[in-house]
């Protein structure tokens with residue numbers, strides 16, 4: 059079903075970071091440019107962590123300039139005006155709640171990073187996270203936690219208000235890199251509402267919302283001052299909210315919408331019954347490989363992803379991880395993959411290798427404690443279940459452990475951000491008599507695999523290879539780590 063009324067319908071986005079503005083807003087812009095203005099975007103942040111960008115966007119009525127760069131280095135500038143309302147942050151989230159309760163809002167989408175979901179491998183909420191526990195306690199009292207609201211607390215408050223206002227059904231559309239992102243965030247939300255003790259809301263959400271899974275793709279680096287300079291030179295507009303992304307873009311969504319959707323299929327969005335094959339290809343061949351290159355590149359002193367991608371040894375590690383250990387579990391005689399995964403790998407490596415994107419190891423290396431369980435552990439689990447070797451895939455956690463050890467010694471050249479990491483636990487892993495055993499025993503990282511002797515053995519061997527690679531690397535020779 060697509061919308062047909064003349065009144066614009068609204069997709070409310072929670073998490074007005076770079077990616078939303080370089081991806082979902084671009085598809086909406088394409089609809090507007092084609093004369094289809096039946097849907098508009100409104101958006102704001104759950105946390106008050108981007109106040110300057112939000113203020114800049116508000117002053118510009120939601121407009122900003124996007125620079126995209128092709129594999130050949132050609133740059134294109136586009137003015138994006140699809141975000142019609144930039145909702146300022148307030149501790150009670152009253153702006154987001156009012157927009158979310160409005161019957162014109164038919165989709166609530168979100169990007170809150172991989173670390174914003176607090177789920178273990180069995181899709182249970184991990185109440186060990188202080189932010190989550192505080193937000194559940196606040197939701198019991200009827201509001202989101204003012205200091206550290208989570209996606210679940212924000213959605214609970216919004217959907218409560220929507221239910222009270224008889225705002226009607228709504229789709230909850232996850233746009234984060236999370237395996238089964240719709241199913242998993244829905245599981246987290248329902249557990250959160252249950253823990254908050256709101257049985258009426260739980261029944262309402264089950265009956266009046268849907269949560270399609272979606273795969274999202276466009277490399278969108280953190281904007282740097284040079285982007286603003288290039289935008290000014292190319293367009294004459296001085297835009298403090300300008301940002302850049304690669305020219306590649308993809309969005310694949312399961313077509314399960316509770317109250318209509320934009321005619322996205324007319325602007326290149328792939329509407330499908332199941333996103334599984336696309337999602338597995340993206341998360342394992344792109345995101346895990348990206349992390350591999352970022353951790354390895356950092357260890358030897360590269361700054362950018364394209365540098366690591368063109369480093370022969372790092373490239374080979376990434377290539378082997380995909381070719382030897384990952385493609386064989388995604389494309390099997392029993393379950394043939396509809397995507398040509400070897401081609402996908404080659405395209406991904408070509409995208410990573412584009413120097414004009416200048417994406418940093420810092421951005422891609424972040425959140426390892428969410429990415430190991432989400433992007434890497436499933437391949438290890440599946441291979442071990444089939445009695446297959448894990449030498450190539452084990453290199454990725456070994457790289458992360460080596461990276462953590464350097465972080466522990468204060469040797470990472472930038473700030474490492476990881477919302478899912480407990481620094482006390484991470485330091486203890488590095489200080490343990492046997493750091494490999496301590497790392498492989500960590501429950502949040504490995505779930506049921508924690509302590510598995512085959513995992514420990516493979517990571518130990520892989521760490522030795524990582525250490526030799528770092529010691530022998532031309533950029534590192536003679537440098538104390």
Ligand SMILES: NC(=O)c1ccc[n+]([C@@H]2O[C@H](COP(=O)([O-])OP(=O)(O)OC[C@H]3O[C@@H](n4cnc5c(N)ncnc54)[C@H](O)[C@@H]3O)[C@@H](O)[C@H]2O)c1
Pocket residue numbers: 072073074075076077078103104105107108169170171172173174207208209233234235236274275276277278279477
């Ligand atoms: N940047 C990319 O290349 C890219 C591509 C595909 C998908 N994504 C997805 O989008 C996410 C965001 O990327 P970005 O480039 O917009 O990053 P960003 O740093 O520009 O924005 C992060 C957004 O997440 C919000 N946020 C962070 N932690 C939160 C928490 N615990 N609870 C609630 N909100 C929280 C912030 O307020 C902000 O709006 C990624 O983590 C990824 O899952 C990004």
Ligand SMILES: OC[C@@H](O)C(O)[C@H](O)CO
Pocket residue numbers: 235274275276277278344345348349422
């Ligand atoms: O691997 C890091 C991600 O943010 C990546 O840039 C994105 O998923 C590409 O679509």
